[in-house]
Amino acid sequence: MSQRLFAEFFGTFWLVLGGCGSAVLAAAFPGLGIGFVGVSLAFGLTVLTMAYAVGNISGAHFNPAVTIGCYTGGRMPGREVLPYIVSQVVGAIVAGGVLYLIASGKPGFDVTAGFASNGYGEHSPGGYSLVAAVVAEFVLTMFFLLVILGVTHKRAPVGFAPLAIGLALTLIHLISIPVTNTSVNPARSTGVAVFQGGWALAQLWVFWVVPLLGGAVGGWVHRALLENDPPAHGVR
Numbered sequence: 084m085s086q087r088l089f090a091e092f093f094g095t096f097w098l099v100l101g102g103c104g105s106a107v108l109a110a111a112f113p114g115l116g117i118g119f120v121g122v123s124l125a126f127g128l129t130v131l132t133m134a135y136a137v138g139n140i141s142g143a144h145f146n147p148a149v150t151i152g153c154y155t156g157g158r159m160p161g162r163e164v165l166p167y168i169v170s171q172v173v174g175a176i177v178a179g180g181v182l183y184l185i186a187s188g189k190p191g192f193d194v195t196a197g198f199a200s201n202g203y204g205e206h207s208p209g210g211y212s213l214v215a216a217v218v219a220e221f222v223l224t225m226f227f228l229l230v231i232l233g234v235t236h237k238r239a240p241v242g243f244a245p246l247a248i249g250l251a252l253t254l255i256h257l258i259s260i261p262v263t264n265t266s267v268n269p270a271r272s273t274g275v276a277v278f279q280g281g282w283a284l285a286q287l288w289v290f291w292v293v294p295l296l297g298g299a300v301g302g303w304v305h306r307a308l309l310e311n312d313p314p315a316h317g318v319r
Contacts, residue, residue: 084163088170090141094133095174098145099274102126103199104182106264123256126265131249138245142235146268147171147291148298152228156302157310158235168270175274183278198275200283201266201290209261216263216289221297223255224267228301233309266290267297 105125109117117125134143142159144150147168153159159167179198186192200206203216211219233239234247252267259265266272272290276283 084166087141087163088166090137091144091167091170092174092177094137094141094143094145095171095270095274096178097133098126098129098268099175099178099271100182101129102271103179103275104185106199107182107186119260120257122260123253126256127249127251127253130252131245134245134248141167143245143248145171145174145270146294146298147270148224148268148294149228149231150298151295152224152232152298152302154302155299156228156232156306158232158302171270172273175270176277177274179274179278182275194278195281197264198279198283199264200275200279201264201272202282202286203263203289206282206286207262208264211262213289217293219259219262220266220290220293221300223259223265224294224297225301225304227251227255227267228298229305229309232302232305236310263290267294269294 102122102125105117106122109115109125110119110122130143130145133145137143142153144153144167150159150164150167150171154161154164183194183198186198187194197206203211203213207216230251231244231248234244255267256265259267269291272283272287276287276290
């Protein structure tokens with residue numbers, strides 16, 4: 084179990100450092116910025132690479148919503164849910180701290196400007212409302228779980244799951260960066276919000292409650308409607 088928790092810690096660390104780091108450091112770099120597309124790819128690549136690296140150890144959740152969805156989808160026992168989530172959140176906060184140390188090395192850095200935090204209303208990149216944020220986060224997290232549970236099923240082609248999951252996360256970001264800066268992952272949201280320290284913490288509840296609900300429903304839908312035989316234990 085300790086190896087699995089360390090795998091979740093390092094995987095979530097890499098996701099936050101790579102994904103949020105690309106948004107903070109590279110998205111708007113003068114003349115060479117990677118923009119929304121680059122940030123979307125960065126998030127997908129972090130999951131893809133770490134899923135191949137440690138997926139055989141922990142199942143490569145890196146996301147409390149995925150852990151909840153795997154539980155409701157029958158892929159993991161309830162006693163493992165909380166330890167997984169704690170490891171993911173700690174990894175995300177440590178990554179946020181590393182990113183803060185890097186970003187603050189540039190003159191004029193202002194963490195209160197956003198620091199890749201998720202938000203709605205005036206803190207949405209596109210000014211989208213709370214209702215829009217809730218719908219986007221719920222639906223996209225639910226479908227993320229449908230993809231994850233489908234491609235990791237024991238009857239799915241072996242070896243391609245990380246690729247499909249990484250591409251799904253890339254697509255999710257391409258859709259929803261303008262809406263909420265894309266969470267679908269409470270740990271990712273927490274890892275930067277604690278350093279932003281203002282409005283991001285005040286709005287953080289949305290990016291816990293809604294993705295967890297979306298993940299839970301996604302797991303249940305897959306188990307109830309799409310499973311064609313008893314699931315294998317774990318997400319591999």
